[in-house]
Amino acid sequence: MLLNRLLLVTLSLLILAPAEAGIELTENIQLSGFGSTAISKTDNRTPLFISREIVDEACYDCDTIFGLQLDIDIADNFGASGQVVKRTQDHWSDPELEWAYLSYEYDDFEVRAGRLRLPLFLVSEYYYVGQAYPWARPPQEVYDSILGFTSYDGVSLAWNYELSDGLQLTVSPYYGFERVNKVDLGVVALEFDTDYMAGIYVDLVGFNYRIHSGFMQAKYQQRPSPIVEKLDVYTLGGEYSYDSWQWMAEIEIDRIQTNWYASIIYAFDAFSPYFTYAESHQSRKSKAGALGLRYDATSTISLNLEYQMIFSTEEGNRGQFVTSPLVYGESSDVDLVTLSVNFVF
Incomplete structure (x- = not known):
């Protein structure tokens, strides 16, 4: 019954989807929106993915996401989102x-203030927009790190600087003020009282490639512990396209773990088969392979198997x-099948 409802919603979106x-x-x-939903199932009772x-x-509903975005041009060079x-x-x-946030642009510079997206990874800016990347979900080895x-x-x-006709450089330092971050790990609720987050990212964008590097330092306490800790996070990622091929890879390193993935995608007509290999080391130890097929039904709707x-x-x-x-008396290995639908409007 639920599968029929999902297929009915998908068909409705295919019929009603706008061109842009x-x-x-x-x-x-301007108002825009995005969403994803999926049928997901493993062969292991242990909950998978944070x-x-x-x-x-x-x-x-494990992969269900829905978002609305409002962008406003307040005045010349002033905006809000x-x-x-x-x-x-x-x-x-x-x-x-x-x-x-509020933003202001002057020549090659842009200042933003408010609540902002952490710019650590290649798809950080559009992490929740499943229509914008090739997979059913970004590789969790890196994006859950x-x-x-x-x-x-x-x-x-x-600072956005045009190095040449086809080469753009962006250098962006940032600073985050005190904030309490919460996350649930199964039945355990973790709270991190973050004193500050400070970092910088550098983007180099060419005609058919992009290189993204980032650094972030966070000073925090994990409640209720009084111990103050610092965490330095380093990231490096790249993507490259040639004809119908696309390659993507990223690595994340900090003092407790190292995580990375590499992905290859081939596009023909509306179909894009892909393969991803990923590893986690130190605090998390795993290796993974994912084989998938993306179908772009329209310019605003896609499906992933x-x-x-x-x-x-x-x-x-x-x-x-x-x-x-071991808490569930299960194996440390797991297989996962996902059928997802993504859309933007």
Whole structure:
């Protein structure tokens, strides 16, 4: 019954989808939106992935995301943007304000202040927009490495410089003020009282490639512990396209873990088969392979069918699970099947 409803919603979106995303409410105000939903199932009772907790029973809302974004041109060079997202871990009645900021542009510089997206990874800016990347979900080895935190409250400065006709450089330092971040790991609720987040990212964008590097330092206490800790996070990612081929790879390193993935995508007509290999080391120990097929039904709607195998390199290690599989008397290996639908408007 639920599968029939999902297919009915998909067909309705295919029929009603506009040619382009975004709705102009006035000359200076634009509303846009995005969403994803999926049927996901593993062969292991242990909840898989932070904030999704997929298990061995078919789940129809573990990957459900819906967001609305409002962009406003206030005056010359002044703008505002807000984004509210029902994330995978949220109830529909309690979505999250993912970003809300004022911006000002002058020559090659842009200043933003408010709630901003953490710019650590290649797809950080559009992490919740499944239509914008090739997979059913971004590789969790890297994108779950900082427990799924995606935003900060603070300021950023971006310098955008055109090195040549086809080469753009962006250098952006940022600073986040004190904030309490919460995350649920199964039945355990963690709270991090963050004193500050400070970092910088550098983007180099060419005609058919992009290189993204980032650094962030956070000073925090994990409640109720009084111990103050610092965490330095380093990231490096790149993507390259040639004819119908696309390659993507990223690595994340901090003092407790190293995570990376590499992905290859081939596009023909409306179909894009892809393969991703990923590893986690130190605190999380796993290796994974994912084989998937994306179908772009329209310019605003896509479907993904993905099969993923995750192998733990140490029995009982949490790996990509929310907790140790030994708690459930389960194997450290898991297979995952996902059928997802993504859309933008």
